[in-house]
Amino acid sequence: MNTADENAVAERALGGPLVVGVDGSEPSLRAADWASDEAALRGVPLRVVYACLWDRYEGAALARDIGEPTEPPLPQDVVGAAAERARARHPGLRVTADVVFEEPEYALVRAARNASALVVGTRGRSGLAEMLLGSVSLAVAAHADCPVIVLRGSHDNQATPPVHGRVVVGVGEDAKESAAVRFAAEEARRRGVPLEAIRAWRCPAYEPGGYPLMLGEPTRQYEERAIEELEGALQDLPADVEVRRRTVEGHARRALVDASHSADLLVVGASRREGQLGFQLGRTAHAVLHHSACAVAIVPHRGHDA
Structure with missing residues (x-):
């Protein structure tokens, strides 16, 4: 990496937004909690992103999981709930929310280009969707241009205060x-x-x-x-x-x-x-x-x- 690239990365790390990927699952909401702590620590905005192919399978899958087959929540509701959760956790934090109708791995890697860091969970909803999100996390970690923080399923949903102190x-x-x-x-x-x-x-x-x-x-x-x-x-x-x-x-x-x-x-x-x-x-x-x-x-x- 040449000097110009290093300077660009350093500038982005200082002021770029912190991005968190969510999908409406409880692990992804815990990831939003962790990401809001991290953004507050860094003094940068938090961008909440929900990437999905709604028309193909997301609506039906989520509807089955929550037991409401006729009226699944809209993508805007999913990302909005995560954003509100982050704002409640850190009232002074600037939070934006976006829905991207695209494969999650592509959308999140693209969002990482201007981010100081990207936060994702490891697991999503049950069954096939759970495996798909695991694949998304691996793909993003393997290709993003910024640091990617992957939260394990059993993690403490907080970046601060430290739990182990290390x-x-x-x-x-x-x-x-x-x-x-x-x-x-x-x-x-x-x-x-x-x-x-x-x-x-x-x-x-x-x-x-x-x-x-x-x-x-x-x-x-x-x-x-x-x-x-x-x-x-x-x-x-x-x-x-x-x-x-x-x-x-x-x-x-x-x-x-x-x-x-x-x-x-x-x-x-x-x-x-x-x-x-x-x-x-x-x-x-x-x-x-x-x-x-x-x-x-x-x-x-x-x-x-x-």
Whole structure:
């Protein structure tokens, strides 16, 4: 990412609206609660978006779920209720509401272009619609240009006050890719909680020459390298952020999922490669989206996944 791109991202992160996707389900309303807290923390407007293909299936599906087959709620009612809920939670927050008649993944990725962050839930209504929303969350996390915060089904529906008092960030191999670390540091500072930075490392069973790796000094060099990479990723963080450093031997995805049980937010990076249209989530990001015990922020960068 060149300097101009970085400046544009920084300006958007400072003042762009925070977008939340809703669909009328209780998990999406809890996502609106969380998003309103986050927007208030950032001092930015909240935009509530309901994207649907109403004429095809949304009206009938929702009508069956709520037991009113003849008069399902209008899309404007769904998004309006979520917006009113956000306003009631934070009376001074500027909230707008939009209905977009389009596939949700396309509409939300488009909305993310001018957003400081995008918030989505993981589950929707029952049955097929529930699986579809899960697919939407993954697609948005894999392709959005801004950070995407995915709220797990069992999450606390609040960004503030902190429940566990900790933000966790996974630090990948490429310490130069610091977008996720910077994002996590800002989130920790806004909440007034420590940032825990985790760098996982693994010792290969064999050295490049094909000889078994002996325990002791050769093993320590891999841990020492991880410590150096961790320090490199954290060296430019603001002095007012309390940072706790931890290196863990093993898979990054396992270490981060374990850490999520005592965190308010888990932050990982995900690569965005120019010209690539397919799925752009690495194994670590994909795993934590499925198994984290807390909200997960996927922060795009140009490089390798954490």
